[in-house]
Amino acid sequence: MSLRSKSSHRDTNASLSTLAALCFTTVAPPALLYALAEQIKPIVYNLAEEVLVSEGVDYVHSTQKDYLEDSQPILESDLSLPQRCFSEDFLKDIRVARVDTLPLPDSPYVEVARAVYPEEILQEPAALCIGDMIFIKRSVESPELAAVHELVHTWQIRTLGEENFVRLYLYWGFENGYKDIPLEKMAYRITSYARRALTQQDTLPVEKICEREMQKIMQDQDLVLWPLTEE
Numbered sequence: 660m661s662l663r664s665k666s667s668h669r670d671t672n673a674s675l676s677t678l679a680a681l682c683f684t685t686v687a688p689p690a691l692l693y694a695l696a697e698q699i700k701p702i703v704y705n706l707a708e709e710v711l712v713s714e715g716v717d718y719v720h721s722t723q724k725d726y727l728e729d730s731q732p733i734l735e736s737d738l739s740l741p742q743r744c745f746s747e748d749f750l751k752d753i754r755v756a757r758v759d760t761l762p763l764p765d766s767p768y769v770e771v772a773r774a775v776y777p778e779e780i781l782q783e784p785a786a787l788c789i790g791d792m793i794f795i796k797r798s799v800e801s802p803e804l805a806a807v808h809e810l811v812h813t814w815q816i817r818t819l820g821e822e823n824f825v826r827l828y829l830y831w832g833f834e835n836g837y838k839d840i841p842l843e844k845m846a847y848r849i850t851s852y853a854r855r856a857l858t859q860q861d862t863l864p865v866e867k868i869c870e871r872e873m874q875k876i877m878q879d880q881d882l883v884l885w886p887l888t889e890e
């Protein structure tokens with residue numbers, strides 16, 4: 660892959676912003692938006708490595724720093740389900756922040772994704788995972804289940820590494836839409852198992868389930884070829 664100058668990064672961010680604005684202001688039928696997405700896929704793929712992945716990782720680090728004081732160790736929080744789903748060793752470095760507004764990344768990519776895939780959940784997420792820090796909106800109906808969902812993402816990030824997680828998430832998000840990102844489908848499946856554990860006051864070996872689920876995802880060569888093997 661060739662290296663690009665900083666100015667081409669700026670140009671691409673500008674193009675993505677323009678595209679996002681266009682998507683929002685055009686009363687376009689969904690088919691047209693999908694066609695538009697097809698057109699800009701190559702741009703996104705080419706720049707994912709150099710711009711979006713590093714921006715994503717920067718966003719993770721700066722947000723963790725910003726919320727250090729407004730978060731607390733999850734083991735000292737009032738959330739009890741995570742402790743029945745994850746080992747103490749897994750949870751010991753994780754912090755949780757209860758917020759009114761989620762600190763979503765300020766990226767034109769997010770705007771484009773929202774415009775192209777207007778699923779409700781992407782417009783108004785209830786919780787957010789930033790590595791070892793999770794955010795849960797105060798208004799969320801079940802903070803216990805939201806926490807388990809986000810902690811599955813923490814497991815994915817620790818297992819894949821920050822860069823690979825961001826890379827795969829962006830790639831699949833753009834290719835399939837939010838709901839069909841394999842990492843999200845995995846998190847939603849496990850959240851549904853946790854719902855049973857919540858109502859029955861039961862435990863759930865989520866880390867073991869995550870290992871099994873991740874192996875299934877990685878076995879599907881088609882899904883990982885582009886993001887993981889490109890040089």
Ligand SMILES: [Zn+2]
Nearest residue numbers: 808812843846
């Ligand atoms: Zn999720």
